[in-house]
Amino acid sequence: GAVVSQHPSRVICKSGTSVKIECRSLDFQATTMFWYRQFPKQSLMLMATSNEGSKATYEQGVEKDKFLINHASLTLSTLTVTSAHPEDSSFYICSASRGGGFKGTDTQYFGPGTRLTVL
């Protein structure tokens, strides 16, 4: 149990275009989903937290108008990179937690990641 998928696994796009990445919890309902970014040889950096049916909460320094997050259902969250530029090239990873428990106790399960390359 606790499987999270991402689609696509890889995407190459031209500068200025928008790219949508999907994150799905396959066998559980995810009250909360998280989006991370990871540059080569670096650790994961939390970008935003999204709760089903409400607006995402972005971490400091993350442009919410550039990285649009929609958590429309308990099994699906999407990240749209708008007007992508080469510096947005990165490994984007989502995670999901069941929620419903005390904060600080919900295990996050991660997707396999999406590698975005902007030419």
Place this chain on the structure above:
Amino acid sequence: DAKTTQPTSMDCAEGRAANLPCNHSTISGNEYVYWYRQIHSQGPQYIIHGLKNNETNEMASLIITEDRKSSTLILPHATLRDTAVYYCIVMAYNTDKLIFGTGTRLQVFP
């Protein structure tokens, strides 16, 4: 958020136990310690978590000191597939956020 300190890298012979230490001296009483690992170019994989007591599952054991200022993740019989970056993370009690540090790069050799 409580910070964690881990060695940058460690080696372990295949079949031997891998003991990965983590210091979290500023941890609060109701903050959990989580361990994840990331194999190259994949999403992190949940390993184990605990609060005060030692924990064991099919993947690993987690030993937390009595003062909770440090912990050790034990992989009892390391295999080559355990080569990965291991992250020790303290989840703040009032949030579900995981703040990743630099982790320990574990290399298991034949």
